[in-house]
Amino acid sequence: MNLLILGANSDVAYAVAGAFAGHEKASILLASRNMELLEKKVQDLTIRYGVEVSCCRFDVTDFESHASFYASLATKPDVVVYSAGYMPATQEEAQKNYKEALKILAVNFSGAAAMLEVIAADFERRGHGTIIGISSVAGERGRQSNYIYGSSKAAFNAYLSGMRNRLCRRGVHVMTVLPGFIHTKMTEGLDLPGLLTAKPEEVAEDIYRAFRKKKDILYTKWFWRWIMAVIKGIPEMVFKRMSL
Numbered sequence: 163m164n165l166l167i168l169g170a171n172s173d174v175a176y177a178v179a180g181a182f183a184g185h186e187k188a189s190i191l192l193a194s195r196n197m198e199l200l201e202k203k204v205q206d207l208t209i210r211y212g213v214e215v216s217c218c219r220f221d222v223t224d225f226e227s228h229a230s231f232y233a234s235l236a237t238k239p240d241v242v243v244y245s246a247g248y249m250p251a252t253q254e255e256a257q258k259n260y261k262e263a264l265k266i267l268a269v270n271f272s273g274a275a276a277m278l279e280v281i282a283a284d285f286e287r288r289g290h291g292t293i294i295g296i297s298s299v300a301g302e303r304g305r306q307s308n309y310i311y312g313s314s315k316a317a318f319n320a321y322l323s324g325m326r327n328r329l330c331r332r333g334v335h336v337m338t339v340l341p342g343f344i345h346t347k348m349t350e351g352l353d354l355p356g357l358l359t360a361k362p363e364e365v366a367e368d369i370y371r372a373f374r375k376k377k378d379i380l381y382t383k384w385f386w387r388w389i390m391a392v393i394k395g396i397p398e399m400v401f402k403r404m405s406l
């Protein structure tokens with residue numbers, strides 16, 4: 163199996179690479195912006211799992227490069243994981259500066275959609291492939307403290323849902339991953355509730371198991387399905403007055 167990870171410097175991505183290397187002996191291509199970090203990860207994964215791992219530069223906000231990036235891949239992937247993400251420590255800057263808001267939207271949604279469309283066309287032509295999009299439970303209901311990031315994830319959820327609907331009769335599977343809190347560099351410095359916060363390795367194992375089962379939507383950890391059901395059930399009249 164050939165696995166391509168987009169945004170591969172993410173802590174979750176690294177754990178996902180480990181899960182696919184360990185369980186599937188997959189050949190892995192790590193794509194992201196910081197090449198120095200990626201090269202260290204290539205070495206780590208090669209030594210730990212004895213699988214073929216390589217890396218290449220990829221910036222999802224460079225829309226013009228998407229088609230040539232994909233065309234340049236000598237071996238086309240069977241599975242693609244989209245794991246790039248951007249969430250600033252606070253939303254304030256994005257409220258004041260549209261460029262910051264556009265960056266959130268580009269990394270979490272519009273860039274992802276533009277890149278995945280190129281890959282989906284190839285998968286559709288070949289009649290097989292799996293696209294795994296790492297989104298967030300933040301996309302399920304907008305909160306005052308994080309609604310710009312949340313809306314980028316809501317758009318990504320709708321996008322993945324439509325793409326799944328389009329490609330399910332073409333041999334192509336699309337899985338939406340909805341994580342809750344995870345201990346990663348994205349959440350460093352945030353005061354997260356310990357019991358509700360997962361390690362990247364736990365999320366990665368959930369993603370691998372769900373991939374094997376061809377799940378459409380994965381909440382990870384599992385209890386977020388129920389937490390979000392409660393949050394979505396709160397009437398707007400009440401929700402708008404809550405400090406979330």
Ligand SMILES: NC(=O)c1ccc[n+]([C@@H]2O[C@H](COP(=O)([O-])OP(=O)(O)OC[C@H]3O[C@@H](n4cnc5c(N)ncnc54)[C@H](OP(=O)(O)O)[C@@H]3O)[C@@H](O)[C@H]2O)c1
Nearest residue numbers: 171172173174194195196221222246247298343344346348
């Ligand atoms: N951590 C959480 O609590 C949490 C919760 C729910 C959902 N998620 C989602 O899960 C995914 C993984 O999150 P994480 O916590 O593992 O993130 P992370 O460790 O902060 O890593 C995010 C990665 O995204 C990459 N990235 C950012 N901008 C990019 C760009 N323009 N082009 C290519 N790559 C870019 C960066 O790679 P470079 O270093 O190469 O720039 C960075 O390493 C994200 O989609 C995130 O939104 C996270």
